[in-house]
Amino acid sequence: MTFTKSILDTLRDLLPEQRPLGLHEPEFGKTEKALITDCLDSGWVSTVGGYVDRFEQDLTDYTGIPHAIATVNGTAALHTCLVLAGVQPGDEVLLPALTFVGSANPVAQLGATPHFVDAETETLGVDPQCLADYLKEITELRNDICVNRRTGRPIRALMVVHVLGHPARMDELAAIAERYRLTLIEDAAESLGSWRGKRHTGSWGRLAALSFNGNKIITSGGGGAILTSDPDMARRAKHLTTTAKRPHPWAFEHDAVGYNYRLPNLNAALGCAQLEHLPERLTQKRRLAERYTTAFTDIKNLHFQLEPKDCRSNYWLNLLLLPDAEQRDQLLAAAHAEDIRLRPFWTPLHQQPIYADAPRMDLPCTETLFARGVCLPSSANLGGKV
Ligand SMILES: *Cc1c(COP(=O)(O)O)cnc(C)c1O
Numbered sequence: 001m002t003f004t005k006s007i008l009d010t011l012r013d014l015l016p017e018q019r020p021l022g023l024h025e026p027e028f029g030k031t032e033k034a035l036i037t038d039c040l041d042s043g044w045v046s047t048v049g050g051y052v053d054r055f056e057q058d059l060t061d062y063t064g065i066p067h068a069i070a071t072v073n074g075t076a077a078l079h080t081c082l083v084l085a086g087v088q089p090g091d092e093v094l095l096p097a098l099t100f101v102g103s104a105n106p107v108a109q110l111g112a113t114p115h116f117v118d119a120e121t122e123t124l125g126v127d128p129q130c131l132a133d134y135l136k137e138i139t140e141l142r143n144d145i146c147v148n149r150r151t152g153r154p155i156r157a158l159m160v161v162h163v164l165g166h167p168a169r170m171d172e173l174a175a176i177a178e179r180y181r182l183t184l185i186e187d188a189a190e191s192l193g194s195w196r197g198k199r200h201t202g203s204w205g206r207l208a209a210l211s212f213n214g215n216k217i218i219t220s221g222g223g224g225a226i227l228t229s230d231p232d233m234a235r236r237a238k239h240l241t242t243t244a245k246r247p248h249p250w251a252f253e254h255d256a257v258g259y260n261y262r263l264p265n266l267n268a269a270l271g272c273a274q275l276e277h278l279p280e281r282l283t284q285k286r287r288l289a290e291r292y293t294t295a296f297t298d299i300k301n302l303h304f305q306l307e308p309k310d311c312r313s314n315y316w317l318n319l320l321l322l323p324d325a326e327q328r329d330q331l332l333a334a335a336h337a338e339d340i341r342l343r344p345f346w347t348p349l350h351q352q353p354i355y356a357d358a359p360r361m362d363l364p365c366t367e368t369l370f371a372r373g374v375c376l377p378s379s380a381n382l383g384g385k386v
Contacts, residue, residue: 004330007302007320010295011340015377020339024215024317025379027281031273039269047242049265051272056225058275063192063200065208065227067234070263070271071241074189074211074224078159079106080241080261081207081226084233085157085183087112092148092359094182095159096126097348098366102211103161103187104349115148115155116350116360119369123308124319125168126160127365132176134361139180146180151359158182162191162201164375165217165316166308170196170204185209188227192217193282193314202227207237212271217285217316217380218278220271223263282314284383289315291383292376296320318376325371332374345373 015021039051052070059068071077087093089111095103097116104114117134120127139146139155146155158177160168170186177184188194188202189211195201202208205228212223226237239245244258263271289306296304303321307313322328328344335342348366349355 003299003301003327004334006299007296007331008334008338008340010299011335011376014291014295015340015382020341021377022341022379023343023375023377025381026214026219027277027379027381028273029277031276032270035269035273036266039266045266046264047262049268051265051268052263055220055263055268055271055275058272059210059225059227062275062278063202063227065200065203066229067227067231067237069226069234069237069241070268071224071226071261072263073222074187074209074213075102075106076241076259076261077209077211077224077226078103078185078187078189079109080237080259081185081209082106082110082112082157083240084207084236085185087156090153091156092151092153093157093159094131094155095187096161096163096366097350097360097363098124098163098345098369099161099187099349100189100346101349101352102189103159104355107159108354112156113153114349114355114358116348116355116358116363116366118361118363119163119365120169121365121369123168124163124166124305124369126158126173128169128172128176130361130365131173135176135180141181144181146182148359155180155182157185159185159187160205161187161189162194164305164319165191165194165314166305167191167194167196167201167311167313169308170199170201174204183207189213189224190216190316191314193278194316195312196308197310203229206230207233212267212274217281217314218271218274220263220267220274223267223271225263280386281380283386284380285315285378286383288378288380288383289318292318315378317378320374320376321369321372322374323372328372328374340377342377343375345370345375
């Protein structure tokens with residue numbers, strides 16, 4: 001109990017007295033109110049209006065990725081990425097077991113099967129070495145299609161997740177995807193503002209998805225975006241997410257079974273305002289991560305997760321690793337008793353009943369990270385004013 005107590009004492013010293021203290025809270029100011037009022041005054045709150053175009057342009061300017069297509073949420077963005085990657089019923093898609101369920105659900109909703117791969121400790125993302133060894137063992141290329149020899153099913157895509165905002169090892173993972181003819185998709189829902197070297201997360205994949213849900217680093221209320229550097233993919237993404245309607249001044253003609261996934265203009269206005277605050281928010285979040293690092297250095301057997309080498313992480317959620325699940329649960333219970341709302345990692349997807357039968361490799365690192373991980377309050381304002 002003294003171990004739990006010293007962590008909790010440290011947290012109490014570092015954090016404000018506000019209770020309940022949530023994991024990640026949104027923050028709005030004058031710009032948000034001004035742009036939303038402007039949007040309301042214009043009357044264009046829904047599927048038409050200038051803020052969607054502006055939000056998409058701002059996202060491409062910020063990330064350096066040439067095309068952005070705004071969507072209603074991150075899950076819809078991922079769903080569209082999978083459709084554009086050619087994922088079909090009966091296919092398999094590789095993705096980490098240590099992620100939010102929103103990464104896997106669109107795979108299953110397409111009638112395809114999520115196939116879980118292990119994480120590594122430095123990035124929390126897919127372990128390239130494990131993945132390469134595993135694919136060598138279980139797959140073969142037939143007519144340039146990667147086939148799982150155990151199930152006979154095509155493996156169509158590799159979805160990489162930048163977990164808690166930390167960039168995965170993209171050069172290695174992109175090379176594996178190419179070698180095995182897998183379409184590379186990045187779930188960058190948590191990693192807006194995270195860079196590996198000079199490249200923003202989402203720039204390695206053929207397609208990538210962002211989320212602007214209320215708990216992400218910036219929010220549009222609900223929202224997401226598809227990112228790609230392929231102009232043809234971008235055109236198809238826009239078409240498919242806007243009911244596949246042919247451009248025409250009055251006729252409603254649709255050349256595919258499309259989706260109504262377009263971000264409403266009102267949400268886009270909020271997104272534009274939030275994006276203006278992203279740089280200062282990133283500074284605050286780095287400062288918070290530094291404060292945590294310093295505060296926890298003197299506690300033995302405790303590890304605070306730092307950004308991977310050569311990366312600049314947005315530190316979306318700060319992570320502590322405790323010695324084991326028992327210590328983790330003690331800390332969670334003690335913190336919740338005083339309304340500091342710490343969280344464990346998501347229960348890994350292979351341990352969720354809905355995905356218990358999905359194919360997978362051994363997942364020792366995923367299971368260890370889940371057993372040991374506790375996410376700390378990470379709202380940007382906890383880092384102090386810029
Ligand atoms: C938030 C999140 C999503 C889903 O985004 P929504 O906008 O909530 O649909 C998908 N994947 C990961 C890793 C996420 O954190």
